[in-house]
Amino acid sequence: MPSTYEVTATALNLRAAPHTGASVLAVLRRGQTCVGSGAAAGGWLPVSYLQQSGHVWADYVRAVDGVPAPSNPPPVVAPAPTPVAGGSWVPLPSNPQTRLSDPAQLHPKFREALVNLLAKAAAEGRPFRLFEAFRTPERQAWLYEQGRTRPGGIVTKAKPWQSFHQFGLGADLVLFVNGQWTWSDAGVLGEHWRRLPKLAAEVGLRSLSWEAPHVEWPVNLSEAVGADLLGSADNTWIDTLSSASARWRASGHSGGPDLQPAQRPELA
Ligand SMILES: [Zn+2]
Incomplete structure (x- = not known):
């Protein structure tokens, strides 16, 4: 039909x-x-x-005719990161409208806290899911334009590399109800949103008063590629960051960490 x-x-x-x-x-x-x-x-x-x-x-x-949209939870837009032949760089989407929600691209410490947060929310019957994880600087720029040089409401205060999403240290959690994402705070949904920052604090994550779905690792961005987080990183995180930064710089922009792809031992 x-x-x-x-x-x-x-x-x-x-x-x-x-x-x-x-x-x-x-x-x-x-x-x-x-x-x-x-x-x-x-x-x-x-x-x-x-x-x-x-x-x-x-x-x-x-x-709009009473038949629910066959939305598949939770969509992963881009393919999971895989090593590219001849190097360890990961392919990243070129379309700035592509939203990524692969937890593998997040820093392991942040990812672990996020998993704990989602478990706590689920235990209380609060249907939060990971909506957006790592975000390319190109997409950050595109989102920043919204409400400024492009129609629509302002959705972010952060320019490229000013957002924790570019470092795999920020994520957006959104309610998923009846097969659909919802930002509504009507009725019980409002209780879920009010509870989210408290649960985030319990697992050691920081929330933003002006952006309800967002949680991040509680550091300054200057520490994002510092000794602590680099020392506890995994290859996927390093490769995702270094690929995003290299592509951004190659297109003539400044900003982004000076980070080399992870060195993997050669196969015997
Ligand atoms: Zn966010």
Whole structure:
């Protein structure tokens, strides 16, 4: 049965195939509708729009004819980091609209605290899930533009490399209710949001008064690649950071840590 979906993002790409590398057939704006043509798979929903068939990211639409959007919890947009042939660098998405939610890209100390936080929340019946983890500096710049040089409300105070997300030391936890992400604080949901900073403090994480979903490792960013965190890092974290920093610098920007990819012993 076809269902109608409304776009909830500012702009949403209709792509020819279900991956971020596929060509863009059309850009749908917030409030526009498209018609579903099947079940979502891997986070992508097949739809038709103005007689064109393609795929959109299912998180950015909602069903408007009573049929719940087949949103898959919790979506991981990019492939898990894998060593690239000939080096230890990890591929990072070039599309700044791509949200990453792979806990493997977070620093191990922060990740452990985050796991404890989610366990505490779950034990109290509070349905928080990891919405966004590591964030590329390109995406940080794109988010910073929103409400400043691009339409929409302001969503961040941080420029690239001013956010803990770029260092794998920050994450956003969002309520996932009835198959959908929600930022609502109506009724019991408000109790969940008020409880989150208290639970975060219990596991040693810092919250921000102005950004309810955000938690971070309680250091200054100048310590992000200091002796303590470098000494307790794993290869995926180092490779993610060094890849992001190298790409950022290679595109002519300044900022980002001067960090080499992790050295792995050669295979015998
Ligand atoms: Zn955040």
